[in-house]
Amino acid sequence: KAGVTQTPRYLIKTRGQQVTLSCSPISGHRSVSWYQQTPGQGLQFLFEYFSETQRNKGNFPGRFSGRQFSNSRSEMNVSTLELGDSALYLCASSFQLATSTDTQYFGPGTRLTVL
Amino acid sequence: QQPVQSPQAVILREGEDAVINCSSSKALYSVHWYRQKHGEAPVFLMILLKGGEQKGHDKISASFNEKKQQSSLYLTASQLSYSGTYFCGTEGDTGNQFYFGTGTSLTVIP
Numbered sequence: 001k002a003g004v005t006q007t008p009r010y011l012i013k014t015r016g017q018q019v020t021l022s023c024s025p026i027s028g029h030r031s032v033s034w035y036q037q038t039p040g041q042g043l044q045f046l047f048e049y050f051s052e053t054q055r056n057k058g059n060f061p062g063r064f065s066g067r068q069f070s071n072s073r074s075e076m077n078v079s080t081l082e083l084g085d086s087a088l089y090l091c092a093s094s095f096q097l098a099t100s101t102d103t104q105y106f107g108p109g110t111r112l113t114v115l
Numbered sequence: 116q117q118p119v120q121s122p123q124a125v126i127l128r129e130g131e132d133a134v135i136n137c138s139s140s141k142a143l144y145s146v147h148w149y150r151q152k153h154g155e156a157p158v159f160l161m162i163l164l165k166g167g168e169q170k171g172h173d174k175i176s177a178s179f180n181e182k183k184q185q186s187s188l189y190l191t192a193s194q195l196s197y198s199g200t201y202f203c204g205t206e207g208d209t210g211n212q213f214y215f216g217t218g219t220s221l222t223v224i225p
Contacts, residue, residue, distance in 0.1 A: 035215075043157070043202055043215035056213060090156055104147075106156040 002027065004093050004107035012113045018079040021110045025072050025093030031055075032074040033104070034066060035090040046089075049074050050097055078112075086114045116141060118205045120216040127193045127223050135188040135219045137203030146179050146186040147204035150197075157202065160188075165208065193223045 005024045013019050025032050033056075034046035045058040049068035066076040072093075078085055088109045094102040118139040127133055137146060145164050149157040161172070163179035163186060171177065174191040186205075190197055203216040 042218060043204075045204070045213040045215070058213065092157075092159070104159040106158065109156055 004091060004105050006089075006091055006107040006110050008110060009108065010111045010113075012115060013081050014115050015081055015083060017081050018077065019081060019112060020075055020077045021089055021091075021112070023074045023076075023091035023093075023107055025074070025091075026105055029093040029095050029105075030072055031094045031097050031102075032068055032072065033092045033094075034074070034076050035092070036060075036087045037090060037109075038084075038087045046076065048097070055097060081114045083114050085112065087112060116207075116212065117214045118203055118216040120201075120203060120219045122219060123217070124220040125222070127197075127221065129195060129223055129225055130192050133190045133193060133221060135190075135201050135203075135221070137186045137188070137205070137216050139184040139205050139207075139214075141184065141205075142208035143179075143181060143184050143186075143205050144208045145206045146177070147206075148177055148186075148188050149202045149204065150199045151202065152199040190221070193221075195223050195225065197221060198223045 007022045023032055031050045033048040036044045047054055047066050048056040052068045063079045068074040088111050090106055090109045092104040092106045094104045096102040118137050121136045125133055147162045148160040151157040165181050177188045179186045201219045206213045
């Protein structure tokens with residue numbers, strides 16, 4: 001069974017640009033959650049999608065958005081990039097909502113660098 | 116609203132036990148535990164839901180005291196593979212805000 005995949009793995013952008021990151025969950029999983037990890041802020045929750053609906057959202061500005069497609073694949077978009085957006089972006093999938101007792105599986109992450 | 120973990124760091128010898136605590140100032144609905152090794156993605160360990168249950172697998176278990184808004188992760192007879200940074204994640208009882216703890220670095224030495 002293939003694990004969670006994230007593309008691209010590494011990305012370099014400049015301030016003001018926008019970026020789209022992709023996450024393909026494990027087959028059959030309907031929940032995809034996104035997280036940001038930085039040395040300064042640690043791990044932070046971005047949002048969770050379940051069956052194409054956003055179920056939960058963290059405390060991030062509106063520049064951060066996401067969506068989930070009918071095949072459960074998810075994308076997150078960051079517009080007007082700032083230097084502080086440089087981070088490792090992780091996604092995780094589970095069969096049920098992340099707040100259920102289901103196991104979450106993480107992807108390897110996308111390392112975004114904003115110059 | 117970020118839960119506080121203690122200790123910040125701990126060094127153990129193989130076979131020793133450790134307890135990592137996660138405390139929140141808000142009423143909690145669930146507590147999640149993760150382990151992350153350097154350069155790798157986090158690995159989900161377990162989730163505890165409101166109800167004060169205790170869960171575990173192998174030699175790693177956890178408890179959730181909803182009255183104290185606190186969860187503890189217990190690692191018994193530690194192995195070298197237990198080394199890493201442990202994070203708790205909490206979801207509040209009202210609303211859906213999810214926050215990660217500050218992390219606990221655990222190092223197991225031979």
